[in-house]
Structure formats: C-alpha cells, structure tokens
C-alpha cells in the first residue's frame with residue numbers, strides 16, 4: 154500500500170490550511186507516517202483514499218455518519234429539500250416540524266433550538282445558564298475530553314493560548330463518578346457556579362445514583378444541569394443517554410448522530426430557561442443561538458429522515474449488536490495473543506475505543522501509532538472502533554481477522570521494541586502545549 158498521492162495533497166494542504174485539516178482529530182499528528190492523508194470517497198462504511206486504497210472505516214466523520222456514507226434515503230431527502238430552497242428570509246415550516254421530531258424523542262425537553270455545530274449548542278447552554286442564574290462560573294467534568302471550541306472550555310485545556318486569564322478562571326473542574334468533588338466546588342465557590350457540564354457517560358459507566366446526585370446537587374445549589382449528548386445522543390438510546398439512565402438535565406445538547414453527517418446540532422431543554430432566548434418574556438434578553446445557516450433546510454430534512462430511519466430500522470440496537478460482535482472477536486484475539494493489559498477494547502458496544510499500552514502497561518502513543526499503521530496496511534481505518542449501521546457481519550469479521558494480524562505485530566513489538574516495527578514518529582494527543 155502506498156501513499157504518494159496522499160503525501161502530495163498533505164503537502165499542499167499544510168501550505169494553505171493551518172494544520173492541514175479542519176478538525177484536529179483528523180490531523181497528521183493523529184496518524185502514523187504510513188497512513189492515507191486524504192480521502193476522496195465513501196460508500197457505506199468503506200472509504201477510498203486519493204491513491205486508490207480502500208479501507209473499512211470506523212468512527213466515520215468523527216461519529217457523525219451513523220448510517221453510512223452516501224446513505225441514499227438521507228441524501229435524497231436532503232436533495233428534495235435543496236430543490237425547494239435551502240435558506241429563506243423568514244423561518245420555514247420545516248423548522249417547527251424538525252423541532253417537534255426531536256422533542257418527541259427527548260422526554261424532558263420543552264423547547265429546542267438548532268445550530269450547525271455541537272460546540273455552539275453547548276456554549277449556548279453555558280450562556281443561558283449564566284443568564285438564568287446571574288452567576289459566572291462553570292463546573293465541567295475533568296474526565297470528559299471535549300465540550301466546545303469556545304473559550305470557556307478550551308481555556309481549561311493545555312491549549313489555552315489566546316484565552317484571557319479572566320475567562321480561564323471561570324471554569325473549574327470536578328471528577329466523573331465523584332459527587333464529593335462536585336460538592337467541594339459548590340462549597341469552595343458558594344453562589345458562584347452557574348452550570349454543571351458533563352456527558353452522562355464515556356467509557357466509564359455512571360455509578361448507581363451518580364447522575365441523579367448531580368441533578369439533585371444542581372437543584373439544591375441553584376445551578377443549571379447541562380448534559381452534553383453529542384456522542385451519547387443517538388448511540389446509547391434514541392431518547393439519549395438521559396432516557397437510558399433515567400436522568401433529567403435542565404438543558405442538553407445534541408449533534409453528530411442527528412443527520413448522518415449533515416451539519417446540524419440542537420440545544421434542547423426546559424422552557425423556563427430556553428425561553429430567555431425568545432420573545433415571550435419580560436426579563437433581560439439573552440442572545441441564544443442565531444446563525445445564518447442555523448436552520449439550513451436540507452440539514453433539517455436530513456435530520457427528520459435520519460430520525461425516521463432510526464425508528465424504522467432499530468438503528469441503535471444494530472449499533473450495539475455489531476459493536477458486540479467486534480468486541481467479542483477482538484477480545485478473543487487479545488486472549489489468544491496474551492495481550493491482556495497491553496491492548497484493550499473499552500466503552501459501550503455502540504461507541505468502542507481502544508487503549509494501547511507498552512511493556513510496562515503504561516499508555517503509549519508509539520504503540521497506538523503501530524496499531525494504526527498495521528491496521529491501515531490491512532485495510533482498516535481505525536482511530537476508534539465506533540461502528541455504523543452499515544458495518545455488516547462480513548465487515549466486522551474481516552476487521553477481526555485484520556486486527557488479529559496487526560496485534561501479532563504488536564505482540565512482537567512488545568518483545569523486540571516498538572521502534573523495530575513503527576515507521577517514523579509516534580502519534581500525539583491533540584491537547585498539548587507545543588508541537
């Protein structure tokens with residue numbers, strides 16, 4: 154497998170686009186040297202790079218493409234709407250139509266507002282919480298990797314360059330599954346915390362009562378409970394992780410899985426908070442979400458069709474089923490190669506990731522790069538093990554065989570040294586201070 158065309162495109166991209174990509178998670182530093190640098194086409198869960206190499210892809214479109222690339226009913230729904238116009242001078246009927254579809258899924262929400270990016274939806278929740286409570290500080294979960302591109306969040310990561318100290322100091326952090334760490338923040342900053350931001354779960358499941366305790370603590374402390382459902386949204390349950398775990402946030406943000414890759418996100422929540430961004434109240438006005446493309450009609454059409462297919466074809470159940478098949482197969486390989494503790498599949502079946510560890514069982518970016526390199530050589534593009542509706546049994550079984558071969562190399566690298574097998578540099582985490 155060669156990547157000469159990719160290399161030329163990467164060179165060009167880096168000279169005119171900072172980072173050579175529009176999402177850090179897609180960047181060159183996230184992949185080994187021997188990797189496809191530029192993709193040109195997808196079909197279902199298969200993609201082709203600019204050199205003509207074919208891959209089975211995982212985590213497609215950063216988890217946005219949940220049904221499959223070029224999934225016809227969605228493309229056709231969007232296309233039909235495009236022919237009628239994609240943006241008008243006044244709201245279109247498809248806006249309340251789509252809003253109702255989403256509200257029918259999200260039990261505890263009364264109102265919803267759409268945007269294009271998850272970041273905007275979560276940041277709108279943060280602003281609303283500040284306006285609603287008259288407070289400035291935000292408590293965010295330290296163990297969850299990403300909430301928004303905006304200053305309130307990025308300022309709390311190691312990549313905080315360009316963000317004023319005054320803003321950085323307003324975001325404080327608590328630990329997942331540790332209610333006392335959140336209680337301690339409320340005690341340390343009495344009457345100052347406007348909102349608590351977290352995902353319901355990532356790779357770690359919530360302890361019994363943890364989510365209910367967060368909701369209760371927010372209520373007693375007068376803070377707004379904000380659940381980021383960007384990933385959990387339509388992967389844990391069609392009603393979100395909030396439905397699955399039976400927890401009721403004040404506000405919740407959805408995105409990724411809503412429209413099979415079309416750009417749409419949503420902030421949903423309680424009327425008394427959401428309406429602050431509206432026209433039917435006499436309080437101070439809040440500039441909630443307001444963007445030129447926020448209600449782009451074909452993305453809304455794609456979302457309505459996606460929700461329909463999720464219901465008709467029991468998509469969430471299939472994501473779990475295919476993820477289970479993949480996990481079972483790879484766990485078997487791990488056992489047969491004696492790799493327990495060195496390579497691990499983690500998370501919920503509909504949202505699997507993996508951990509790579511070195512000889513001392515410490516997290517290793519070099520071993521991650523090696524695993525990526527060896528799976529790429531065998532036709533897998535696998536930064537995660539997140540399946541889509543299009544991953545067939547055949548795709549999964551081929552994947553397990555290819556992962557088995559890649560992990561045989563991993564096993565040898567544990568014995569001989571990773572540098573014997575990895576071509577070029579290791580990969581690096583996105584959030585780091587220097588290149």
Ligand SMILES: Cc1ncc(COP(=O)(O)O)c(C=O)c1O
Pocket residue numbers: 215269270271272273275299300301302352381383384408409418
């Ligand atoms: C949990 C979570 N929240 C928010 C976001 C931001 O979404 P977007 O990239 O659409 O702005 C992401 C994106 O990866 C995410 O994973």
